[in-house]
Amino acid sequence: MKALGRHIVCELSGCDPEILTDVDGIHAMMVTAAKVARATIMESAFHRFEPQGVSGTVILAESHLSIHTWPEKGYAAMDFYTCGDHTDPWLACDHAAEVLSAKSVLTTEFKRGIEKSDGEYTHVVTRDHVERSLSA
């Protein structure tokens, strides 16, 4: 099944609230996450909310990574979406979980941009609802 890209929808729980509040730290983590996934950053946009919370995306040559944080809940919602056989979005996901000190990670993986015989594009879930507990 040939797809243009892979997209991991990811919820990270039990994260360090201080890290989730630090927009510069989050930005740096996203840059490194793109690198470890072997992707190339073209643009980025980050925002620090008051009183707390960070949102941001890095636009890649190979799609994007995004993050939204709720420090008061120890929770971050992330997306890791990369195209091309040279990239691996799971490496970015593992890096994020480590930097945010997540205690658990819930993921669903899609393949996106699958061309059907009629020329339409579809997506399919390729790894459903995988939950990992991480040791501190």
Place this chain on the structure above:
Amino acid sequence: MKALGRHIVCELSGCDPEILTDVDGIHAMMVTAAKVARATIMESAFHRFEPQGVSGTVILAESHLSIHTWPEKGYAAMDFYTCGDHTDPWLACDHAAEVLSAKSVLTTEFKRGIEKSDGEYTHVVTRDHVERSLSA
């Protein structure tokens, strides 16, 4: 089931290749898509690839919208992710499909940021693999 947000993963097929190539037009469409979903844009980042293709995101007060286009395939991969009861990501999705002149739209909807009893956050698919054909 109380969730922090709703996220639509969306593939648009049979789109107008000229529109998919026009970074300013795509940016304008994304701004309007955020407005019709009753969301507020905080930041945005767009990139025009050579020889063709556009990628971009708008960071919302309520999460984000993103787009990646393949004009040569008439295909766009989009995400519509909004938080809060005042927003409706489906309104943004409908707007995008109309502006891109998509002939078909394939969507999967998640609810994200669902707090479980143990304090962990999860997501669930709430509308799976819905395909709509649109008249020209």
